[in-house]
Every structure is written in C-alpha cells, then in structure tokens.
Amino acid sequence: MNFYCLECNLKLSNSDITKFKCPCKKVNIKPHINYQKNIIKLTKNIFNYKNKTQKFIHGKTVIPLSIPTFSYQEAIESFQSIASTYLVYGDKVKKFEKMFANYSNVKHSTLVTSGSTANSLALAALTDHSLKRRINPGDEIIAPALTFATSVYPILDIGAVPVLVDIDLETLNIDEKQIEKAITKKTKAIMPVHLLGNPCKIDVIKKIAKKHNLFLIEDGADSSGAEYHGKKIGSWGDLSTYSFFFTHIMSTIEGGMVNTNNPHLAELLKSKRSFGWIRDLKNKKKYEKMYSNIDPRFLFISRGFNFKPTEIQGAFGIHQIKKLDSFVEARRKNANFWTKELKKYNKSFLTIAEQPNTKSAWYGFPIIVQKKASFSKRDLINFLNSKGVQTRPILSGNIAQQPVAKTFKFKKMKLTNSEFVNDYSFWIGNHHGIGKIEREAIVDYFDEFMSKY
Ligand SMILES: Cc1ncc(COP(=O)(O)O)c(C=O)c1O
Numbered sequence: 001m002n003f004y005c006l007e008c009n010l011k012l013s014n015s016d017i018t019k020f021k022c023p024c025k026k027v028n029i030k031p032h033i034n035y036q037k038n039i040i041k042l043t044k045n046i047f048n049y050k051n052k053t054q055k056f057i058h059g060k061t062v063i064p065l066s067i068p069t070f071s072y073q074e075a076i077e078s079f080q081s082i083a084s085t086y087l088v089y090g091d092k093v094k095k096f097e098k099m100f101a102n103y104s105n106v107k108h109s110t111l112v113t114s115g116s117t118a119n120s121l122a123l124a125a126l127t128d129h130s131l132k133r134r135i136n137p138g139d140e141i142i143a144p145a146l147t148f149a150t151s152v153y154p155i156l157d158i159g160a161v162p163v164l165v166d167i168d169l170e171t172l173n174i175d176e177k178q179i180e181k182a183i184t185k186k187t188k189a190i191m192p193v194h195l196l197g198n199p200c201k202i203d204v205i206k207k208i209a210k211k212h213n214l215f216l217i218e219d220g221a222d223s224s225g226a227e228y229h230g231k232k233i234g235s236w237g238d239l240s241t242y243s244f245f246f247t248h249i250m251s252t253i254e255g256g257m258v259n260t261n262n263p264h265l266a267e268l269l270k271s272k273r274s275f276g277w278i279r280d281l282k283n284k285k286k287y288e289k290m291y292s293n294i295d296p297r298f299l300f301i302s303r304g305f306n307f308k309p310t311e312i313q314g315a316f317g318i319h320q321i322k323k324l325d326s327f328v329e330a331r332r333k334n335a336n337f338w339t340k341e342l343k344k345y346n347k348s349f350l351t352i353a354e355q356p357n358t359k360s361a362w363y364g365f366p367i368i369v370q371k372k373a374s375f376s377k378r379d380l381i382n383f384l385n386s387k388g389v390q391t392r393p394i395l396s397g398n399i400a401q402q403p404v405a406k407t408f409k410f411k412k413m414k415l416t417n418s419e420f421v422n423d424y425s426f427w428i429g430n431h432h433g434i435g436k437i438e439r440e441a442i443v444d445y446f447d448e449f450m451s452k453y
Contacts, residue, residue, distance in 0.1 A: 001040060001076055004084045006032040011084070036083060040076050047072040056437045059445075062388040063438050065364065065429035066247035069327060070316060077315035089274075092314030097257075099321050104232045106240075106259040108266035111252075111317065112273055112307040115221035115243025116150035118256030121307055122217050122239040123154045125258075125268040126189065128302055135160055135215070139188040140411065142214075144174035145418035147193050148395040149404065151219045155191070156408050163187070164400055164412040172352060172366060172394065172421060173200040179208050182413050189215035194223040194233050196394070196427065197249065197331070197361030198352060202228050202236045217241070221256070222363035224249040225328035229357045234259050239269075244313075249327055249361045250320040252313035268302060276304030330432035331362035334439050338365055341443045345450055348373040349380070364427035366394055368420075374453050377424055387445045389428055397422035 003012045005022035012029070016022055020030040051071065054061070081087055093111050101109040112118050126135045135141070137159030143152060145164040155162045163182050168175040174192045190209050192200045202218065209216040218236055220226070221243035226233040234240040237259075244255035260266050263282075270280040278284040278299050288296045332354070339353045350368040354360045369377045381391050396402055398418040400410070428442065 002080050003033050003036050004080065005029050006035070006083065009084050009086065036080070039079055039083075043075045043079065044072045047075065056441070058441055059387050061438075063390065063429060063434065063442065065390045065392060066431050067433040068246070069249075069251045069320060069323065069432070073319040074316045077319060078312045081311040081315050087311050089308045090311050090314070092311045092318060093309055094314070096252075096314045096317030096321065099318060100257055101259070103321055103324070104235050104240075104259050106235045107261045107263070108259065108269075110258045110266065110269040110273060111309045111313065112256045112258065113309055113313075114254050115219075115241060115245060115248075115256040116154070117305070117307040118221075118241035118243070118258045119151060119217075119219060120154040120157060121269055121272055121305065122241050122258050123158050123160075124272055124303075124305070125239065125265055126215055126217075127158050128268050128272075130264070130268070130302070133213070135188045138186065140184060140186040141189045141191055142174075142179055142182050142187060143191045144193050144195070145398045145400055145412065145415045146172060146195065146394065146421055147219075147399055148221065149399065149402070151191065151193050151221070152396075152399050152410075160188070161186070162410045164410060164415065164418075166413060166415045167195075167417050167421065169350070169368075169417050169421070170352070171198050171200065171355060172196065173198060174205070175417070176201045176204045176208070178413055179205065180212075182411075183208075183212055183214075187212065187214060189217055191217045191219060193219040193221070194226060196352075196366060197222045197226055197363035199223065199226050199228040199233050199355070199358045199360065202233070206236055215239075222248065223361045225324045225359075226361035227359040233361075235261075238262060239265060244317070244320070249331070249363060250317075250324045252309070252316040252320065255309055255313045255317070271302050272304035273307045274304060275306060276300045276302040327432045328359065328361050330434070331430050332360065334430050334434050335360065335362040335365055337439050338442065342446055345446065346370075348375070348450065348453065362430050364392070365430040366425055366427045368425040371420070371424065375449075377426060380449060381426055383449045384428065384445060387441075389442060389445060391426045391428055394421060394425050394427055 007026045008024040022029045097109045140161045140163045141155045142163045146167045152162050165178045165182050166175050172195045216237040218240035220234040223233045224242050240259040242257040244252040267281050278287045339351050342351050
C-alpha cells in the first residue's frame with residue numbers, strides 16, 4: 001500500500017516512511033503515516049465483518065443476481081487516491097489499462113466510464129476522418145437481435161443502420177450461419193455480442209469479416225475473463241469492449257474498456273475519450289509541431305466526448321483484475337453443475353452448456369421454458385422468487401420487440417429464435433457468492449417445482 005505526505009501529496013518511498021521525512025521537508029510526516037495506517041486497519045475490520053458468511057436457510061435466504069466483487073484492497077487503494085487529492089484520470093487508470101492489456105493479450109486498452117460508452121467510443125473511432133476505410137452515415141452494421149440496448153444505440157448514434165440477425169439457441173449468440181445472408185453493399189461492420197458471458201463462434205465471424213472487408217467489433221460487456229479456443233474474448237476484434245458495471249464479472253463501480261491491437265485506433269480512442277484533444281497521445285509532439293500556433297493544452301484534432309474515468313475506477317481495476325480468474329472459475333463451477341443437473345428437464349426448459357474449447361464467464365444462468373411445457377415462464381419465476389432466487393429478463397430481449405425500436409430505423413432478418421427467447425426466457429444469478437449449498441439448493445427448488453408437473 002502507498003502512503004502520501006498530506007502536506008505536498010507526494011507518494012512516499014520506503015525510506016521516507018522509515019525516516020518519517022518527506023522530500024518536501026515541510027512537516028513531520030509521522031502523524032500522516034499513522035492516520036493512513038489507522039484507515040487501513042479500520043477498512044480491513046469493516047470488510048472482515050461484512051464478508052462473514054451468513055447461515056443459509058433453505059427456501060428463505062435470498063440468492064441475489066449479483067454481489068459486490070470488491071473488498072478492502074479496492075477500498076484502501078481508493079482511499080489513498082482520495083488522501084492524495086488526485087482523483088481525476090491519472091496513473092492508476094494507466095496502470096490498470098496496462099494490466100488489462102496484458103491480461104487480454106492485446107496492445108492497447110482504454111478505460112472509459114461504462115460498457116455503453118465503450119461501445120459509443122469504439123464505433124465513433126471507426127467514423128474518424130483520418131481512416132481511409134470508415135463507417136459513414138447510412139452504412140449497415142450487423143448485430144444480434146437478442147442483445148442489450150446500448151449495444152445497438154451507439155450504431156444509431158453514428159448514423160448507421162443496425163441489421164438484426166437471429167441467434168443460435170445453443171449459445172444465445174448471433175447465429176454465424178445467418179451473417180452472410182445479411183451482408184449487402186452497405187455493410188461496413190459486424191458487432192457480435194458475447195451474451196451473458198458465453199463466447200460467440202468468434203473465429204468463424206472473424207473469417208466472414210475478413211472475407212468481406214468488414215470491421216469486427218466484439219461487445220464483451222458480459223464476458224470479462226471468457227475465452228474462445230484459449231484466446232481471451234476481447235482480443236479478436238478490430239475493437240472489443242467490456243463493461244465493469246457493479247453487477248458484472250469484475251467491477252470498477254461503473255466503467256468499461258476498449259481493446260485494440262491497432263496503434264492508430266488506439267490513438268483515436270485516447271483522443272476521443274478526452275474531448276478529441278491531444279494530451280494523452282503518443283504522437284502529441286507531431287500535432288504540437290503541426291499546429292504550433294495553438295496552445296497544445298487545448299489542441300483538438302478529432303470530434304470527441306468526455307468518457308474519462310476517475311482514479312477511483314483505476315484503483316478498483318488494479319485489484320479486480322487480479323481476482324478475475326477466480327470469479328470466472330466460481331461461476332463456471334456453478335453453471336456446469338446446473339447444466340448437468342437440470343438437463344433431465346429439457347423437455348420443459350432448456351439451459352445453455354459451455355461449448356467445447358470455450359471458457360464462459362457466465363454473467364448469469366439462462367433458463368428457456370419450452371413452448372409445450374405445462375407451466376408458464378411466469379409460474380417458474382414466481383416459484384423461484386418465492387424461494388428467494390432473484391431473476392431477470394435476458395437483457396433487452398429481442399430489441400426489435402422493445403417499444404424503442406419504433407423510434408429508429410433498422411433492418412431485420414427472420415428472428416424466430418430471438419422472438420422465442422424473448423418471450424420464454426429469464427436468468428438466475430451466478431456469481432462467486434454462490435457456493436455448494438446455494439448451488440444445490442437451486443437444484444432442489446427446480447426439483448420441487450417440477451414434481452408438480
Ligand atoms: C451486452 C451488453 N453491452 C453493453 C452493456 C452496457 O454496459 P454498461 O452497463 O456498463 O453501460 C451491457 C450491460 O450490461 C451489456 O450486457
């Protein structure tokens with residue numbers, strides 16, 4: 001943990017700390033170190049108390065959709081940023097970006113304020129005037145119909161037309177076999193979503209994108225830590241996005257990331273994240289020279305946004321990334337158990353299985369009630385809710401069925417599976433707070449419900 005001089009905000013070295021002397025030499029820093037040590041002790045006490053396991057009461061204890069992913073490490077790191085008084089985008093964000101790029105095995109990661117703004121930034125980058133091949137208003141972008149709303153809105157925001165393609169019932173992801181049928185002269189990009197943490201057949205989709213010279217943007221909002229054929233989700237696309245919202249696999253409270261291996265796109269992301277100015281660019285000297293009559297602190301080269309994260313998000317990220325694999329493993333253990341145990345009911349409802357050579361991050365565990373089942377989706381949801389099991393719809397469902405779809409222009413292919421899943425599905429929570437007792441209780445609840453049908 002770092003300690004700071006409260007007088008000058010300098011990060012103290014080990015020798016400053018042992019000698020109780022800050023290089024600023026302004027004051028005795030012994031009390032400063034003690035205040036910070038006290039905070040560390042208190043924070044650990046608070047989280048030790050909060051993390052105490054509660055007794056599970058079968059049929060009564062709530063099994064929530066998600067639980068916090070953070071503990072005292074993130075809280076202390078955040079507090080230290082507060083104590084330093086440096087809270088806007090800075091070193092902790094940059095450190096987390098490097099750690100995330102290494103983790104994903106990509107060259108560049110750019111932290112932003114949410115998964116939604118990550119999608120907006122990624123698509124805006126692909127419209128930039130500096131690109132020879134870019135997305136223009138009226139161009140078409142292929143996306144799955146079963147999705148989340150802010151996977152689609154950013155397509156509209158750049159003036160492009162979403163072309164909604166059906167999903168595959170085995171994964172709930174875009175059906176790669178339908179993609180080529182949706183390609184027209186206007187198609188510029190494919191934007192698959194790794195829904196609920198399950199990887200798409202991204203190798204096949206990448207081949208289609210290459211064959212037709214299309215951009216590939218992966219929406220991996222639900223899929224931090226997931227893998228396809230040993231390669232991280234979020235390292236396949238020209239640009240790939242993630243969400244670190246509070247309920248996601250790992251969290252920076254709110255937050256999102258854009259990954260790329262392309263150095264020019266990385267520069268565009270960094271510029272557009274911060275108003276379109278040059279301050280964070282590797283190439284900034286080039287622009288300073290080119291526009292020597294403009295103050296470089298306010299030199300704008302592309303149309304941008306304010307999607308800058310804070311140091312608190314960086315502070316969370318640098319600890320969350322170290323915990324990510326353990327979160328994913330806990331979710332896989334639950335999901336693989338449920339898939340196996342609930343298979344016997346597949347005439348009444350379907351579940352999703354992890355596909356060969358993939359590692360799903362299992363954002364949630366989906367249930368799809370069969371049309372011919374002798375109970376309704378609502379009957380099953382009500383029963384699970386009565387046992388304390390929380391449920392949610394599968395994100396926006398088929399976006400073409402949402403009222404908002406009446407307000408924008410889009411194209412759609414035949415959406416038979418998306419309509420079915422929209423009408424007959426929901427998901428239950430799956431997270432590292434669910435252990436053997438809760439995992440087995442959930443199967444007991446399904447057994448009890450099914451004994452009536
Ligand atoms: C597929 C998908 N894309 C984008 C988002 C938006 O992420 P955020 O909530 O961080 O804005 C979500 C949110 O859960 C999502 O599931």
